[in-house]
Structure formats: C-alpha cells, structure tokens
Amino acid sequence: xxxxxxxxxxxxxxxxxxxxxxxxxxxxxxxxxxxxxxxxxxxxxxxxxxxxxxxxxxxxxxxxxxxxxxxxxxxxxxxxxxxxxxxxxxxxxxxxxxxxxxxxxxxxxxxxxxxxxxxxxxxxxxxxxxxxxxxxxxxxxxxxxxxxxxxxxxxxxxxxxxxxxxxxxxxxxxxxxxxxxxxxxxxxxxxxxxxxxxxxxxxxxxxxxxxxxxxxxxxxxxxxxxxxxxxxxx
Amino acid sequence: xxxxxxxxxxxxxxxxxxxxxxxxxxxxxxxxxxxxxxxxxxxxxxxxxxxxxxxxxxxxxxxxxxxxxxxxxxxxxxxxxxxxxxxxxxxxxxxxxxxxxxxxxxxxxxx
Numbered sequence: 001x002x003x004x005x006x007x008x009x010x011x012x013x014x015x016x017x018x019x020x021x022x023x024x025x026x027x028x029x030x031x032x033x034x035x036x037x038x039x040x041x042x043x044x045x046x047x048x049x050x051x052x053x054x055x056x057x058x059x060x061x062x063x064x065x066x067x068x069x070x071x072x073x074x075x076x077x078x079x080x081x082x083x084x085x086x087x088x089x090x091x092x093x094x095x096x097x098x099x100x101x102x103x104x105x106x107x108x109x110x111x112x113x114x115x116x117x118x119x120x121x122x123x124x125x126x127x128x129x130x131x132x133x134x135x136x137x138x139x140x141x142x143x144x145x146x147x148x149x150x151x152x153x154x155x156x157x158x159x160x161x162x163x164x165x166x167x168x169x170x171x172x173x174x175x176x177x178x179x180x181x182x183x184x185x186x187x188x189x190x191x192x193x194x195x196x197x198x199x200x201x202x203x204x205x206x207x208x209x210x211x212x213x214x215x216x217x218x219x220x221x222x223x224x225x226x227x228x229x230x231x232x233x234x
Numbered sequence: 235x236x237x238x239x240x241x242x243x244x245x246x247x248x249x250x251x252x253x254x255x256x257x258x259x260x261x262x263x264x265x266x267x268x269x270x271x272x273x274x275x276x277x278x279x280x281x282x283x284x285x286x287x288x289x290x291x292x293x294x295x296x297x298x299x300x301x302x303x304x305x306x307x308x309x310x311x312x313x314x315x316x317x318x319x320x321x322x323x324x325x326x327x328x329x330x331x332x333x334x335x336x337x338x339x340x341x342x343x344x345x
Contacts, residue, residue, distance in 0.1 A: 010326075011325075013326060014325065014326070014329045017329075017333070033235065033236075034235035034236075035235060035242070039242070042246065043246050043249075046246055046247070046249075046250040047246060047249045047250045047253055048253070049249075049253045052249065052253060056245075056249055059245055060235075060236065060237070060242070060245070061236070062236075063236060063237075064245075066244060066245065066248050069245050069248045069249060069252075070248050070251075070252050073248070073249045073252035073253060074252050074255075074256065077252065077253050077256040077257075078256060079285075079288075080253070080256040080257045080259075081256050081257075081259040081260065082260075082277075082281055082285065083257065083260075083281075083285070084257060084258070084259065084260035084261050085260045085264075085274060085277050085278040085281060086278040086279075086281055086282055087278075088260060088261065088264055088270050088274075088275075088278060089270070091261065098261075102254070102257050102258050102261055103254055103257065105257045107289055110285070111282075111285075111286055111289065114282040114286070115282075156341055158337065158340050158341055159307070159333070159336045159337040159339075159340040159341065160333060160337060162311055162332060162333045162336040162337070163329055163330075163333045164293060165290060165293040165294060165311075165312075165332075166311070166315045166328065166329035166330075166332040166333055167325075167329055168286055168289045168290045168293060169290055169312060169315045169316060169319070169328075169332065170315065170319050170325050170328050170329055171286050172283070172286045172287060172290060173316055173319045173320065173328075174319075175282065175283045175286060176283075179283050183280075184280040184281070184282075184283040184284040184287075185283040185284065185286070185287045186287070187284050187287075188283060188284030188285060188286065188287025188288045189287035189288070189290065189291055191284075191288065192287065192288040192291035192292060193291055196291060196295055201295040201296055204292070204295060205292065208288055208291075208292075209288070212284050212285075212288065213277070216277065216280050216281070216284060217273070217277070220273070220276055223276075223280060224276060227279060227280075
C-alpha cells in the first residue's frame with residue numbers, strides 16, 4: 001500500500017494545488033453562512049463534489065426544501081453517470097475498495113485514473129485507491145482550512161484555480177498524442193462549445209453530454225474500426 | 235445558520251446520496267456479473283478524451299470574450315500550458331507554468 005501511495009503522490013500534485021485552493025474558497029463561503037470548520041469538513045467528507053459544493057452554499061443562504069436539493073444535485077452532477085462506464089471492468093477487480101472508488105470519482109480523479117500509468121510492481125487497484133484517497137484528503141483539508149482561516153491568506157491567490165484547468169489540458173494533450181483517433185476529443189470540445197453558445201454557462205453540461213453521446217454513437221462504426229486498427233498494430 | 239443542525243445535516247445527506255447515485259449509476263446497471271453490452275463498452279473507450287475536452291471548456295465557461303480583457307488571460311494560459319507540455323512533456327512544469335501565466339495575466343498585465 002505504501003508503494004502505491006508513493007507512486008500515486010506525484011500524479012496528484014496538480015489536484016492538490018487545485019483542490020486546496022478551490023476547497024478553501026468553498027470553506028470560506030460556507031463559514032460566512034455561519035458554519036464551523038467541522039461542518040465544512042463534514043460536507044467535503046460526505047458529499048465530495050467540487051462544483052456542487054459551490055452551488056450547495058446557496059442552500060444555506062435561503063431556505064430550501066430537500067426535494068429541491070435533490071433535484072439540483074442531480075442536475076449539477078448528471079455528468080458523473082458517464083464516468084463509471086470507463087471503469088466497469090477495472091473497479092470490479094478492485095474488490096472491497098470498489099465502493100470508495102465509485103464514491104470518489106470526481107472530475108479530477110476521473111481524469112487522473114483515465115491517464116495514469118501504473119508502474120511495474122504496484123497493484124493497479126491500490127494505486128487507484130491511493131489517488132482517490134489523496135485527492136479527497138486535499139479537498140477536505142482545503143475546505144477546513146478555508147473555513148478556519150481563509151481570510152488570512154497573505155498573498156493574492158486570484159487565478160490559482162487554473163491549476164485544475166491546466167491538469168485537464170495536459171491530460172488532453174497526452175491523449176491527443178496517443179489516442180488512435182482525434183474524433184472523440186474534438187467531439188468533446190465541439191459539443192461543449194456548442195452547448196455553451198446555445199445555453200450559456202449555467203445550463204451547458206446536460207446538452208453538452210447529450211450531444212457528445214449522440215455524436216459518438218453516430219460515429220460508432222468508423223471509430224471502432226480506428227480503435228481496432230490501432231490494437232492490431234505491433 | 236438559518237437552519238437547525240438536524241436540517242443542515244439532512245441537506246448534506248441528500249446531496250451525498252444524490253451525488254453517489256450519479257456516480258454509481260453505471261455500476262448498478264451493468265455490473266451484476268453480466269457481460270457489458272458492446273455499445274456501453276465502446277462508449278467507455280471513447281468517452282475519456284471527449285469528457286476531458288468537455289472539462290476544459292467547462293472549467294473556462296465563465297470567460298467573457300466580449301468584455302475586457304476578452305478572454306486573453308485564458309488564451310495565454312491555455313497556450314502556455316500546451317506549448318510547455320509539447321516542449322518538455324512534464325505534467326508539473328506545464329501546469330505550474332500555465333497557472334503562473336494566468337495569475338500574472340490576471341493580477342499584473344490585465345489588472
């Protein structure tokens with residue numbers, strides 16, 4: 001297990017930067033609604049969903065019903081229903097760690113797990129678990145720090161959250177260079193841009209994912225051929 | 235705090251349950267020892283590059299290209315990250331470099 005954590009840590013550094021500061025922003029906002037460090041920690045422990053927790057702060061500003069909370073959470077997190085599809089087989093082999101791996105499948109952890117190369121001699125399931133757990137620790141630490149001392153940070157952190165965008169970009173470039181076809185990457189960017197243009201920044205995720213799924217399914221035959229060709233090469 | 239501790243906890247529990255549900259969805263439907271349908275396996279293969287592309291746009295969705303500074307900080311930072319990565323192929327250098335460019339752009343150049 002120690003080996004897995006040692007191998008996992010360097011991969012998680014960008015997430016650490018992103019999560020610590022994004023978590024602090026959440027903790028600070030939540031604390032301003034009158035909730036202590038422990039509440040911020042509890043939410044990051046149990047909910048563990050970055051953008052959702054920003055939205056969630058609004059629930060504590062003006063009274064809401066639980067049904068509304070449920071519907072909003074579903075709407076914001078609906079993109080996650082696709083993430084597990086890439087890990088159906090692999091998580092099955094992770095045994096008792098599987099429920100946690102599913103629980104902790106955030107955007108950032110998903111992208112890391114998609115791209116990580118497990119070194120020889122390290123168990124894949126353990127490495128996945130280490131990445132997921134480290135990421136959540138950063139998120140909890142950030143949230144609690146923000147609630148406790150967010151207003152005391154001595155330097156201007158404006159823009160530091162770009163670290164997470166940067167991580168997505170790096171993974172994108174790596175996949176661009178290695179994936180047998182560029183079409184899925186282009187479909188992903190294109191669909192989301194189209195959804196952003198048509199529906200604006202608040203409502204873009206659902207139409208983007210729908211368009212993406214339709215396009216990917218429509219191009220199934222040619223794309224599957226490309227994937228097979230690549231597999232056939234030495 | 236506008237709620238009791240109990241209601242606050244209830245909100246958190248509802249969010250936790252719904253979030254877990256979205257993440258568990260494919261495992262609930264395709265995991266009972268059955269063969270995964272081919273179309274689902276195909277989606278699982280091609281979704282990662284598409285989703286990562288989506289997440290890049292999603293994380294920059296707040297950028298206003300019609301008002302000052304016209305998305306230039308984002309453009310500079312994305313370009314810096316890509317170029318650094320093509321040059322050195324080192325994740326940390328690319329991400330730290332891109333972030334530094336973005337922070338400098340926001341705080342100094344277009345302040």
